[in-house]
Amino acid sequence: MNPERPATLFPFSDRSRELQAQVAAFVADKIIPAESEFAAHDADPATRWTLVPRMQALKAEAKTAGLWNLFLPDARLGAGLSNLDYAPIAELTGRSLHAPEAFNCSAPDTGNMEVLAHFASPEQQAPWLPRLLAGEIRSAFAMTEPDVASSDATNIAMPIVREGDEFVINGRKWWTTGGGHPHCEILIVMGVTDPDAPAHRRQSMVLVPMATPGVRVVRPLTVFGYDDAPHGHVEMAFDNVRVPVANLLRERGSGFEIAQARLGPGRIHHCMRLIGLAQRALEMMVARAKSREAFGRPLGGHGMAQEAIALSRCEIEQARLLTLQAAAALDAHGNKGAKDLIGMIKIVAPRMACAVIDRAMQVHGGGGLSQDHFLAQAYAGARSLRLADGPDEVHIASLARSMLKA
Ligand SMILES: Cc1cc2nc3c(=O)[nH]c(=O)nc-3n(C[C@H](O)[C@H](O)[C@H](O)COP(=O)(O)OP(=O)(O)OC[C@H]3O[C@@H](n4cnc5c(N)ncnc54)[C@H](O)[C@@H]3O)c2cc1C
Incomplete structure (x- = not known):
């Protein structure tokens, strides 16, 4: 952070200031020096899509130090910081591409944890949210599709069709960040449940465990040649994927x-x-x-x-x-x-x-x-x-x- 900023312009709490100092030291002393090790792990075809042992060790250390889930404003689930208090901390984690994961503060898990915390029932949360909060598993958010202009969410077209007590899902997603991670166990998938409803009420979101038959990672995508292994940004196929209707988040039509x-x-x-x-x-x-x-x-x-x-x-x-x-x-x-x-x-x-x-x-x-x-x-x-x-x-x-x- 810029030391010349007048203290009164955006006053941070004492707790935020303490965490800023701790996170700054952790990033500078432990994460940035490990970057060459992460690069070597990624460069080796035998290990590149596997867990990085050093990351697991850094996560354990950050958790023990209380530098964990700092993004969550809800004090029952995370650090309970305001967005203003979290901003300079998140800035510090942005200094290394590897730092957010070490603090369990990386996308897309942060957004997914917030969705589960706000929109999932206790039964839906139970298998996933505590383990995401503990950093034991990872998650992905599958909205964008190769065949439609997905910047307009009302275009999302993948059918999610009810058959008895199940939804049947067929189609393709791509740019599903995190879908390649060996610990990615849960997907939040957006698709069309109500094709005849008004444009903003057609889509819904459902929880799809990665291990469900028919869920398949087709390929990792690259950005200028970088595939960001091991979490990646992947193209995914859903072939007759069946999940219980109880996996619907909130009510039908609330996906948008x-x-x-x-x-x-x-x-x-x-x-x-x-x-x-x-x-x-x-x-x-x-x-x-x-x-x-x-x-x-x-x-x-x-x-x-x-x-x-x-x-x-x-x-x-x-x-x-x-x-x-x-x-x-x-x-x-x-x-x-x-x-x-x-x-x-x-x-x-x-x-x-x-x-x-x-x-x-x-x-x-x-x-x-x-x-x-x-x-x-x-x-x-x-x-x-x-x-x-x-x-x-x-x-x-x-x-x-x-x-x-x-
Ligand atoms: C590295 C990376 C990670 C991503 N991670 C995820 C993820 O985890 N989950 C997920 O679901 N998606 C993810 N995405 C996808 C991303 O959200 C979409 O690429 C984005 O929303 C645009 O959708 P599109 O690619 O279909 O582009 P299109 O919708 O086809 O848009 C193409 C272009 O059209 C132009 N355009 C669109 N609308 C307008 C407008 N109103 N006015 C003027 N011009 C316009 C813009 O220039 C736009 O770039 C990721 C993408 C990248 C690159």
Whole structure:
């Protein structure tokens, strides 16, 4: 975090400040030094889709230290922090692509745990929620389909047909993040149960255990060549998959509504982490500009590198303040009241992170694009977030509509 920020602008609780210090030390001392080990595990075809032993050890250590489920505002389930108090902590976890999982604060599990906590019955929660909260299993959220423009959730077409006491599911999903993880045991699947209902009441969500016959991972997808093993972003086939009707979340036709609710906190968490990702890229840019010389002076002595550094700092701080503003609004007014601010930061943060990381890669020269620095993979992650949780254009259109209507 920027030490120059006036303390009164966004006052964090003492507890948040203590956790910030602990998480900062954990990320710097334990997670970032383990990144080369994660990369080696991923690079070996024999191990790449298997559990990373070091991650299991880090999770155990973070849990013992009380750095666990910090994203959950409900104190009975998690840390009970406000969104504002969580924002600087999530920023710190964004500094490493591996950190969120170590603290049991990674997407899509965070959003899925919130859906289970808010929309599932106690019977539906029992097999999954406690084990997700304990970090013993992982989960995935299967909404996007290859054959329809899924940025418009009313297009989601996969049929979920009732036959007696069961739903029968047939179709394809893709970009199901986490579907490749060896511990992924439960899917939240969105599909059409009521094709004749009004557009926003056609879809429902059902719980589908990964082990159900007919559920199949077709292939991992890559983002600029990165497959993010072992959790991955996978294409999935559902061939005559049968689940009890008791697996329906809430009531029929509420899929759209649950999707909207799920994405409120989820979107802002992504943005908080992107600030941390960009901040680390900026720090790497500065270090490189000081340590490498070209044309008789350090890179940082050249005006263009100076511009890259200065503009990046301005843009990160702008996005950070907007994120905190959105987090404070979410605390004060809930999902609906904070909708515009959350939309604004979802438009701003991924673009900002892409711009900053792009500059950092440029200052690093060829190495910046290689696997030797974390910048290229960080760029792939930031670029994904101009699409995941809704493309920029959808958020821009929705923000503009909200203003035009006001
Ligand atoms: C790395 C990654 C992880 C993901 N994880 C998940 C996941 O876990 N679960 C899941 O269900 N999905 C996931 N997604 C999918 C993601 O949410 C979708 O890709 C996104 O919602 C867009 O849907 P689409 O790909 O079908 O694009 P389309 O809906 O076909 O849209 C294509 C383009 O059309 C344009 N467009 C759309 N609407 C408008 C508009 N109103 N005005 C102007 N232009 C518009 C935009 O440029 C948009 O990018 C992930 C995606 C990525 C890249």
